[in-house]
Amino acid sequence: MGGFSRSRLERVTRSLEGYLEREEILGAVTRVFRHGVLAHQVTLGWQDRENLVPMQPDSIFRIMSMTKPVIAAAALTLVEEGTLRLDDPVDPWLPELADRQILLDPDGPLDGEVYPSLTPITLRDILTNRLGIGFHLGRVPYCAMTLDYNPGPLSYAQRNQGHPRKTLDLPPDEWMAEIGKLPWRYSPGEYWLYNTASDILGVLLARATGMDLAKFLQQRLFEPLGMRDTGFVVPAEKLDRFTVGYALDSTGQKIIAIDHPANSFYARPPIFPSGAAGLVSTADDYLKFGRMLLGKGKVDNTRILSRKAVELMTTDQLNSEQRAAAIGGPGFGSNQGYGFGVATINEQTQLGPGAGAYTWGGAYGTHWVADPGEDLVIVLLYQMMSGPQHISEDFNTLVYQAIDD
Incomplete structure (x- = not known):
């Protein structure tokens, strides 16, 4: 089915079972969709270990930075x-x-010498994370400072893990006023810096349309695609399907719950709907979004974007200097570029996605790939902040090694 070897595809299941047996994760849901059919799916482990609630096929997950491709498509x-x-x-x-x-x-220091920017900010700068503000892995003062300005769910996740970060939960206008006071690391268009641009994009879309961001996304994407469980809040009637958020404790040895559905940030409408990391979703919902992009903007009989828009979104927008500087940043590999909200695979270096594929992940343990060359979309969802280092790579490898046509 779907051009896979059934026996080889079962290696995906066994690999994930191994991660559960070793207690590196507590539960997972997957989807493997190829040649127009759902070829494989897995539901394993616990949605809530402490209360012995098993994972369900329609369990709801915090998808964190997998919000970024969604908001880019909406833009x-x-x-x-x-x-x-x-x-x-x-x-x-x-x-x-x-x-x-x-x-x-x-x-240098944040109170160092500055000069006024003469370069305007464009939508392209924001969509490609070349706004000039944001974070990158490193020890320079600017990296630590921008982490303190993450709004909404990422801010709460950092706090719940014990990081000494601010919880900057402000309404969009107040958050933008705080961002406006900061020095910028680069002029717009110069370098790739992570995350902050997507939160600014959410504010831009709301202001440009005169709509609440949640309503805008519902109108443009979620309703037409039938993404019934995707949004910025988990309604009370769906909390029984909402996963517990887990992380390793300070010793790095023990898994602890850091976000429970009963008192979760996501159980109420957010003060700041984060375009960078604010959405919750299910495996089936995100598969619909991935299929839309794989279908060049159309899934089943519903067109969201033109073919040319999807081609532009999934084409590397960075020059060689920007790519080199971005390598080692959050989610950025040596064989990748960056389009609009997605990493583009520029060459195949692993047993996995080939050139032309695109992907992005989330900090709570979410991962997806769309690969036009293989007519394939894969989704892996689990809930472990800063989880196992190689699980997404293993998932990719075991799906791709099962291709049999």
Whole structure:
């Protein structure tokens, strides 16, 4: 089915069972979709270990940074209708950022010498994380500072793990005012920096449409695609399907619960709907989104984007210098580029996705790949903050080694 060897595909199941037996994760749900059929799916382990609630096929997960491809696709719907242009300045919608000051030494102190930015911010800069503000793995002062300005769920997740970070849970306008006070590390368009651009994108979309971001995404994506369980909040009637969020304790040896459905951040409408990391979803819902992109903007009889928009979204937008500087950043590998909200696979270096595929993951343990060359979408969801290092790679390998056509 789907051009797979059934016996080889069972290696996926056995591998995930191994992760559960070793207690590296507590539960998982997967989908493998190829040549128009659901070829394999797994539901394993616990949705709530402490209360002995088993994982369900429709369990709801915090997808964290897998929000980014969703909001990028939503932004392109506004480009297609002429509300926004990729290369026009967005300053009219984001006046808080109009007087940005750039650090003369991007690796130096935050109170160092600055100069005014003469380069306008464009939608393309925001979609490609080349806004000039954001974080990258490293020890320079700017990296630590921008982590303190993560709003919403990422902020709470950091706090719940015991990190000495601020919980900057502010409404969008107040958050933007705080961002506007910060020095910028680079001018717009210069370098790839992670995360903050996607939260600013969410604010931009809400302001450009005059709609609440949740309602906008519901109208443009979730309702037409039938993504019934995707949003910024888990309603009370669905909390029995919401997974517990887990992490390793301070010793790195014991799995502990850090976010429980009964008192979760996601059990109420957020003060800041995060375009970077705010959504919850299910395996089936995210598979629908992945299938839409794999189908060049169309799934079944529903078109969300044009073929050309999806091709642009999934094409590497970085130059060689920007790619080299981004390597080692969150989720960024040496064979990758970056499109709009997705990492592009520029060459095949592993037994896994080939050139032309695209992907992005989430910090709570979520992963997906769409691979046009193989007519394939795969989804892996579990809930472990900063989970096993190689589980996504193993999942990719074991799916791809099972291809038999």
